[in-house]
Amino acid sequence: MAAAHAEHLEHHGPPAPHYSSRVTPGVLGMFLFIASEIMLFGSFFTAYFFVRVVNGTPWPTPPYHLPVYVAFINTCILVTSSFSMHWGLQSIKRGNVWGLRAGLLLTFLMGLSFLITQAIEYSRIGFNTTNGAFATIFFCLTGLHGVHVFVGLSILGFMTIRAFRGHFSAEEHHGVEIGGIYWHFVDVMWIVVYLTVYIL
Amino acid sequence: MRRGSIASLLGIGIVSGGIAAAVALAIPWLPVSASKEAGRIDFVFWFVVTICIVIFAIVSAAILYSVVVFRAAPDDDSDGPPIHGHTGLEIAWTIVPTILVTAIGIVSAIVLSQDDAIAKNAMNVNVTAQQFEWTFSYPEAHNLTSATLMLPRGRETVLHMQSRDVIHAFFVPEFRENEDIVPGLTTTLNVTPTRDGTYPVICNELCGLGHSTMRSTVTVMEPAAFDKWLKGQSKAVTSPSAATAGAAVFKNNGCAACHTLTAAKATGKVGPDLDKLPAEAQQAKQPLASFVRTSITDPNAYIQPGFPKNVMPQTFGKAIPKQQLDALVTYLINSSK
Amino acid sequence: MTAATLDPHEHHLTPSVRRGPVRRLLLGPGFIRAGWMFCLFGAIGFGLVVGFRWWGGWQPLFDMTPITLVSLLVAGPLGFLAGIGAFDYWTRYAIGSPTRPEDHSGHGARTWHDYFRVNTDHKVIGVQYLVTTIFFFIAGGFLAMLVRVQLARPGNHFFDPQTYNGLFSVHASLMIFLFVIPAFAGLANFVVPLMLGAPDMAFPRLNALSFWLLPIAGIMMLSSFLVPGGAFACGWTGYAPLCSTHQPLGAIFFNQGVQWAGASSIMTALNFLVTIITMRAPGLTFWRLPLLVWANFTTSLLVVIATPFIAGSQFFSMFDHVMHTAFFDPNNGGYPLGYQHIFWFYSHPAVYIMMLPGFGIMSEVISVFSRKPIFGYRLMALSLMAIVVLGFSVWAHHMFTSGMSSWLRVPMMVTTLLIAVPTGIKIFSWIATMWEGKLHFNTPMLFALGFLSMFVIGGLSGVMLGAVPIDIHVTDTYFIVAHLHYVLFGGSVFTIFAGIYYWFPKMTGRMYDERLGKLHFWLTFVGFNLTFFPMHLLGTEGMPRRVADYAPKFADLNMFISLASFGLGASVLVFLYNMITSWKNGPIAPANPWRALTLEWQVSSPPPIFNFDEIPQVVGSPYEYGVPGAQHAILAPSPTHAVEEVAAP
Numbered sequence A: 001m002a003a004a005h006a007e008h009l010e011h012h013g014p015p016a017p018h019y020s021s022r023v024t025p026g027v028l029g030m031f032l033f034i035a036s037e038i039m040l041f042g043s044f045f046t047a048y049f050f051v052r053v054v055n056g057t058p059w060p061t062p063p064y065h066l067p068v069y070v071a072f073i074n075t076c077i078l079v080t081s082s083f084s085m086h087w088g089l090q091s092i093k094r095g096n097v098w099g100l101r102a103g104l105l106l107t108f109l110m111g112l113s114f115l116i117t118q119a120i121e122y123s124r125i126g127f128n129t130t131n132g133a134f135a136t137i138f139f140c141l142t143g144l145h146g147v148h149v150f151v152g153l154s155i156l157g158f159m160t161i162r163a164f165r166g167h168f169s170a171e172e173h174h175g176v177e178i179g180g181i182y183w184h185f186v187d188v189m190w191i192v193v194y195l196t197v198y199i200l
Numbered sequence B: 001m002r003r004g005s006i007a008s009l010l011g012i013g014i015v016s017g018g019i020a021a022a023v024a025l026a027i028p029w030l031p032v033s034a035s036k037e038a039g040r041i042d043f044v045f046w047f048v049v050t051i052c053i054v055i056f057a058i059v060s061a062a063i064l065y066s067v068v069v070f071r072a073a074p075d076d077d078s079d080g081p082p083i084h085g086h087t088g089l090e091i092a093w094t095i096v097p098t099i100l101v102t103a104i105g106i107v108s109a110i111v112l113s114q115d116d117a118i119a120k121n122a123m124n125v126n127v128t129a130q131q132f133e134w135t136f137s138y139p140e141a142h143n144l145t146s147a148t149l150m151l152p153r154g155r156e157t158v159l160h161m162q163s164r165d166v167i168h169a170f171f172v173p174e175f176r177e178n179e180d181i182v183p184g185l186t187t188t189l190n191v192t193p194t195r196d197g198t199y200p201v202i203c204n205e206l207c208g209l210g211h212s213t214m215r216s217t218v219t220v221m222e223p224a225a226f227d228k229w230l231k232g233q234s235k236a237v238t239s240p241s242a243a244t245a246g247a248a249v250f251k252n253n254g255c256a257a258c259h260t261l262t263a264a265k266a267t268g269k270v271g272p273d274l275d276k277l278p279a280e281a282q283q284a285k286q287p288l289a290s291f292v293r294t295s296i297t298d299p300n301a302y303i304q305p306g307f308p309k310n311v312m313p314q315t316f317g318k319a320i321p322k323q324q325l326d327a328l329v330t331y332l333i334n335s336s337k
Numbered sequence C: 001m002t003a004a005t006l007d008p009h010e011h012h013l014t015p016s017v018r019r020g021p022v023r024r025l026l027l028g029p030g031f032i033r034a035g036w037m038f039c040l041f042g043a044i045g046f047g048l049v050v051g052f053r054w055w056g057g058w059q060p061l062f063d064m065t066p067i068t069l070v071s072l073l074v075a076g077p078l079g080f081l082a083g084i085g086a087f088d089y090w091t092r093y094a095i096g097s098p099t100r101p102e103d104h105s106g107h108g109a110r111t112w113h114d115y116f117r118v119n120t121d122h123k124v125i126g127v128q129y130l131v132t133t134i135f136f137f138i139a140g141g142f143l144a145m146l147v148r149v150q151l152a153r154p155g156n157h158f159f160d161p162q163t164y165n166g167l168f169s170v171h172a173s174l175m176i177f178l179f180v181i182p183a184f185a186g187l188a189n190f191v192v193p194l195m196l197g198a199p200d201m202a203f204p205r206l207n208a209l210s211f212w213l214l215p216i217a218g219i220m221m222l223s224s225f226l227v228p229g230g231a232f233a234c235g236w237t238g239y240a241p242l243c244s245t246h247q248p249l250g251a252i253f254f255n256q257g258v259q260w261a262g263a264s265s266i267m268t269a270l271n272f273l274v275t276i277i278t279m280r281a282p283g284l285t286f287w288r289l290p291l292l293v294w295a296n297f298t299t300s301l302l303v304v305i306a307t308p309f310i311a312g313s314q315f316f317s318m319f320d321h322v323m324h325t326a327f328f329d330p331n332n333g334g335y336p337l338g339y340q341h342i343f344w345f346y347s348h349p350a351v352y353i354m355m356l357p358g359f360g361i362m363s364e365v366i367s368v369f370s371r372k373p374i375f376g377y378r379l380m381a382l383s384l385m386a387i388v389v390l391g392f393s394v395w396a397h398h399m400f401t402s403g404m405s406s407w408l409r410v411p412m413m414v415t416t417l418l419i420a421v422p423t424g425i426k427i428f429s430w431i432a433t434m435w436e437g438k439l440h441f442n443t444p445m446l447f448a449l450g451f452l453s454m455f456v457i458g459g460l461s462g463v464m465l466g467a468v469p470i471d472i473h474v475t476d477t478y479f480i481v482a483h484l485h486y487v488l489f490g491g492s493v494f495t496i497f498a499g500i501y502y503w504f505p506k507m508t509g510r511m512y513d514e515r516l517g518k519l520h521f522w523l524t525f526v527g528f529n530l531t532f533f534p535m536h537l538l539g540t541e542g543m544p545r546r547v548a549d550y551a552p553k554f555a556d557l558n559m560f561i562s563l564a565s566f567g568l569g570a571s572v573l574v575f576l577y578n579m580i581t582s583w584k585n586g587p588i589a590p591a592n593p594w595r596a597l598t599l600e601w602q603v604s605s606p607p608p609i610f611n612f613d614e615i616p617q618v619v620g621s622p623y624e625y626g627v628p629g630a631q632h633a634i635l636a637p638s639p640t641h642a643v644e645e646v647a648a649p
């Protein structure tokens, strides 16, 4: 008994924690993180509300224009990427490693083209952050979202590397699942940003 | 609970409540009240303080009593009785505070609506705040401007306040009135002065390094005296004689605080000596009239060597109406010759 | 190559272990690598800004404001974190290379060196937190002493006004963002996993990262005194447009410092929530949780939901400063009051973030030292939830006179006043817990009693402020300063002291000196009241806050307050002396000196490296004092410790 215990200490392992909930910690953590991300976007939308509703700033403030159609195409790209993400995840759940790789790669490329389109849109839009409150809010909301796309892309990149190195399997694909949740969040957030900034 | 313990609990409660009440009554907590609004606010103050004293007395009595009576002997390792709760008590200490705070809320809301109501014959005063200066002007008297606030006793006054740069706040403790002045907005404040005297006007929102020096005064006077002051001043500033008008504008705007000007018996030393204006204009290589005008409306356009930038207020250009500015400029040119 | 062989837990030694000693020193995680990586990342940040400006053709090329922000305040600290080793595991994971085998060498502290490394043991992190926050408490308190020096008499020019404004701004920011909030997080870090019967937090590496963000934030705020133009000087509230466009460079040190501290606080809260939800020992249902865990659960909810708002407000203010955007610039379409709404939407909940964990500590201490169960356990937990919910609906009580729409005042007043009800429930329940108990006045209990009385005073002055007409008179006067110190010092700080004394034996394995502890309490209690009570009077008489100079009629009281505050400062020295000497050579502490039932006391002091040999089985409420034979949990008997603690059934 004593020897067994000494060995136990030698092994240095903690006792296996008792899981008191059906959700896994990673997924729960990601959902809570997304809750606070939503609040961060919420603070930006509050600023938007003050400028546009309380101050009654014309939207877009003449003489500026918003490229609604380009942004619409961009929206389509991003929404589609959510589906390819989902497809990748479903593939690996069924053990299809190549499906995962293709799904992730497709998602990554679509995300990248979104970001590049947005960068081009910025450079051609004809105003910059100093051109009044409308411009400020436009750049900050789309920029905040852009940063999230960038972070999402990095995560996608890491997942893709790991997928190609064969780290995921039908049993072990937490990384894809959690990263995927984040990517879906980024997409949904874009739809809200698109509707409020470009359409309304 | 035994009767004796109730009695001693009550005793402690009365003593601690009594001490608190004595502190409340013996110390002059509030400055004199010089407005109608102040009277109502003081009422809410004492109403809430009374409730607070009662609650404080109950809580401190219970704590003191427990500390004295339930102290365990040093070697006593036993546990207390395992009481887990008492529904009746718990309901009581949820309901009673709810009632008390509701009462506070109702009284406050009533007083608030009374203080916010604006009388029909209210007088208007425009207040301009900027780092770190006050300007008051009277739209009903040719926009007469003044560096200090003059108010008639008994007449409701509405202050319309604007800021040129950052947030300031208008605070007169004797009026119990306080409101921020936010750039981009016009905020208002109602005061009905009830007591003659001169009280401090305090900027009560951190506005930068000069925040603690951003002070002016408000003088409450007899309505008759006020009317006389207002008439006299507005007649003076609109008088066709540039000398009378200019002198009045110079006096109202507090120029004398910083400048020397023999004609106005001003001896300030913060800014340049205005008796020497022609020489200074020459030094600045500008025609005298336009030099004087821009020096007032945009002091930073030319800084007299040896004097600090950003000290002379930059509000005058906006606050002083054109006519009066003309008079002021003419007055300065004439009196510095 | 199959996926199974690449399981991240089964990997070979990392190359760095095989390197020579010099290279290991330079390349292995630690302060040396942190140093050069700070410079490297800073240089990259510098290059990015200058390169970008050059590419965009912006003049001037070397604009100090964006350069300072990007290279010194963002990239540099990231480099520091990378260098110290906070990202090592994730980097390896991300690029798909073999991760380090979990040999738990980053777990637990064997020598004091281990406290200066990225350590994933929640107990080590807890102690790291506490020591760091006490350091910032002293720094912030020292600034308060300087504030009192300036205010000792009117017309004092010891500091110029801008420096003075910097003093109290940094004082308050350090006290709030680097003392009270993280000190509670530190205590909870140590205690919560133990109370849950868990081996560690849910995300130990994230936990370590949360800690290392703190020194960054604190040093950033302190170092703002060194930049040209001086420290940020717009109060801890940083109102726009003063802070966003009318302040020197120091302002962004506040904006960015808050971001680091806020990120730390969000990550910790997230960690607590996940730990509490997923890692409770078998049998530990929510209605059996110790109230400290409840308190941290509710606080963490507040943090996760509210803190992003202060991040937002500081971003906007910083963008206005650095990129000349127009969030709060009224001449350009911005809305200055927007800052206050967004700021207070966080910062009012933040005052409960600074109080609820203290409520949790109080429930533990009062129950244990009264030898009685907590009175009305469920209502205690529910009132915490009520405060959380109500806390989100009162933010505009800081804006009663701000010029906001006047119709908002009455609803905000009502919700503000209603918060007195759940808070009152807690106060009355604690008193009922003491009633007929067997009170033991050890230092933690003294601080608990001090808290009870002082917090009630602070809370009642809060209710006065909640009544709009009173607030109109006393807002932004010393009455507010009195209120906030009564709730923050008399409330939060007293509970932090109580918690530190209470768990000191568990953390260090040694007892503190009881006599010094009591001396500390009495000096603090008396000094505190002498310092802050007269401020109520100053306030109602009309002395504004945040002024470097004041009317002569306030001279006597201010001199009195200054003298008292130096006494209060001296009391902290007693505390420090007690902590240091007791930690070094206090008597060895037993496992359970307070005869408490909660789980952390059922293991040795200090607890074993993985807390429990086997996860305990919880069988009852944690507060069953006085119930014969009651048990909270059954621990597996272990040969090394805790044998004697498990009572025979």
Ligand code: HEA
Binding pocket: B055, B059, B096, B097, B098, B100, B101, C237, C351, C352, C354, C355, C397, C398, C416, C417, C419, C420, C421, C423, C424, C425, C427, C455, C456, C458, C459, C460, C461, C462, C463, C465, C466, C467, C471, C474, C475, C476, C480, C483, C484, C487, C488, C491, C492
């Ligand atoms: C730990 C921090 C903490 C806590 C817990 C509180 C608690 C409360 N605070 Fe305080 N507050 C601050 C920290 C805190 N505050 C700070 C830092 C500021 C200044 C910010 C700045 O501008 O710099 C501030 C400012 C502040 C203001 C703005 C003042 C102004 O700037 O004009 C107001 C106004 O309503 C207010 C109200 C309250 C109320 C109603 C409570 C309530 O939660 C109190 C509830 C408790 C009790 C009431 C006591 C116990 C109850 C009973 C015994 C029951 C019976 C009671 C009754 C029936 C009344 N606070």
Ligand code: HEA
Binding pocket: C137, C138, C139, C140, C141, C142, C144, C145, C147, C148, C168, C169, C171, C172, C173, C175, C176, C179, C180, C234, C235, C236, C237, C481, C484, C485, C488, C489, C492, C493, C531, C545, C546, C547, C548, C565, C566, C567, C568, C569, C570, C572, C573
């Ligand atoms: C937890 C929060 C906390 C704590 C603990 C304190 C502690 C103290 N505070 Fe602070 N304070 C705030 C939070 C806090 N404060 C906030 C939020 C503000 C508002 C700021 C704003 O307007 O933006 C404020 C503002 C504030 C002001 C108003 C400034 C102004 O408006 O102009 C004053 C003035 O006296 C003050 C004083 C003190 C003092 C004397 C202490 C003392 O209790 C400090 C005691 C501690 C020590 C002294 C440190 C340790 C001791 C040593 C290092 C030993 C050596 C010391 C000597 C004896 C020299 N504080």
Ligand code: CUA
Binding pocket: B129, B130, B131, B132, B167, B168, B169, B203, B204, B205, B206, B207, B208, B210, B211, B212, B214
């Ligand atoms: Cu203006 Cu303070």
Ligand SMILES: [Cu+2]
Binding pocket: C347, C348, C351, C395, C397, C398
């Ligand atoms: Cu508040």
